[in-house]
Amino acid sequence: MNWTWFHKLGSPKWFYEISGRWLPWLSISAALLILVGAVMGLAFAPPDYQQGNSFRIIYIHVPAAFLAQSTYISLAIAGIVGLVWKMKIADVAVQQAAPIGAWMTVIALLTGAVWGKPTWGAWWVWDARLTAMLILLFLYFGIIALGHAITNRDSAAKACAILAIVGVVNIPIIKYSVDWWNTLHQPATFTITEKPAMPMEMWLPLLIMTIGFYCFFAAVLLMRMRIEVLRRESRTRWAQAEVARQIGRSA
Amino acid sequence: MSFDSFSEFLAMGNHGVYVWSSYGISFVILLLNVALPILARQRYLKNEARRLRREAQQ
Numbered sequence: 001m002n003w004t005w006f007h008k009l010g011s012p013k014w015f016y017e018i019s020g021r022w023l024p025w026l027s028i029s030a031a032l033l034i035l036v037g038a039v040m041g042l043a044f045a046p047p048d049y050q051q052g053n054s055f056r057i058i059y060i061h062v063p064a065a066f067l068a069q070s071t072y073i074s075l076a077i078a079g080i081v082g083l084v085w086k087m088k089i090a091d092v093a094v095q096q097a098a099p100i101g102a103w104m105t106v107i108a109l110l111t112g113a114v115w116g117k118p119t120w121g122a123w124w125v126w127d128a129r130l131t132a133m134l135i136l137l138f139l140y141f142g143i144i145a146l147g148h149a150i151t152n153r154d155s156a157a158k159a160c161a162i163l164a165i166v167g168v169v170n171i172p173i174i175k176y177s178v179d180w181w182n183t184l185h186q187p188a189t190f191t192i193t194e195k196p197a198m199p200m201e202m203w204l205p206l207l208i209m210t211i212g213f214y215c216f217f218a219a220v221l222l223m224r225m226r227i228e229v230l231r232r233e234s235r236t237r238w239a240q241a242e243v244a245r246q247i248g249r250s251a
Numbered sequence: 252m253s254f255d256s257f258s259e260f261l262a263m264g265n266h267g268v269y270v271w272s273s274y275g276i277s278f279v280i281l282l283l284n285v286a287l288p289i290l291a292r293q294r295y296l297k298n299e300a301r302r303l304r305r306e307a308q309q
Contacts, residue, residue, distance in 0.1 A: 034281075038274070042260075042270070042274070043252060043253065043254065043260060044252060044253060045253060046253050047253060047264065052263075052264045052265075052266055053263035053264045053266045053267075053270060054263070054266040054269050054270060056263070056270050057269065057270060057273045057274075060273060060274060060277045061273070064277065100284060103280055103283075103284055106280065107276070107277050107280050107281075110273070110276050110277075111273040111276070111277060114269050114272055114273040114276075115269065115273065117269060118266055118269050216281065216284075220284050220285060220288065223285075223288040223289070223292075224288045224291075226292075227288060227291055227292050227295060230295070231295060234299075243296065243299050244303070246296050247296055247299065247300045247303070
């Protein structure tokens with residue numbers, strides 16, 4: 001297998017160039033997919049036979065919850081890459097992905113609360129799934145706070161990487177909470193191995209929204225990482241040239 | 252279309268408040284996530300431009 005791309009990824013300059021080429025495509029895909037998914041989910045999907053129209057909240061709740069968990073797993077992976085290969089870009093990824101993951105957890109929790117009211121009769125219950133998601137939010141807060149609290153960049157990177165790796169234990173707890181404990185929360189909507197239990201008009205918008213949310217995450221992450229890379233590389237010639245070019249364009 | 256009229260679409264069968272507020276909150280948060288890095292980028296470039304001008308004067 002050819003590993004050149006992996007070594008190139010360690011180069012901030014290469015990352016900056018390649019991400020600049022990907023960013024427009026990711027942004028356009030994210031905007032289109034989320035727009036189409038929302039219109040399909042809100043207007044075209046049939047109402048649920050039990051929950052009526054409140055089930056339409058699923059089209060943002062589930063993609064946001066998926067993304068909140070995937071983001072955390074990617075933090076842990078970036079953490080391992082940073083600790084093992086001492087790749088500096090990995091720490092940039094951890095620091096910049098954590099706030100996006102936290103916001104996605106907030107979306108999942110808020111929409112879950114708003115969905116819970118008409119469905120369960122309560123905004124919040126101390127249920128295993130909900131509590132585990134709240135812990136996920138606190139883990140994100142922990143990583144963000146740790147990244148800001150330690151002045152030495154290398155120590156901060158190490159501490160955040162370790163917290164990200166240790167906290168990953170919460171992810172299977174979130175996933176299996178609906179099977180392990182008695183819960184109000186409904187079981188998984190999507191499984192890779194089985195045929196969806198919903199009709200096509202119901203799950204297609206969910207699939208589109210989920211892909212859209214992933215594109216959104218990728219686009220926002222690249223936007224955030226590009227600024228941070230410019231900032232951290234501000235002593236290098238290429239970053240100074242790039243900043244000068246950007247200033248010239250905006251002036 | 253799963254609704255017969257626009258007012259039915261807005262009402263969402265008595266669940267309108269819940270559906271529209273969760274979509275509203277979520278889209279505001281998504282837009283915020285886009286706006287924050289754009290503003291941070293502008294702020295950084297502005298600061299750098301000021302620093303370069305100052306250094307050029309010295």
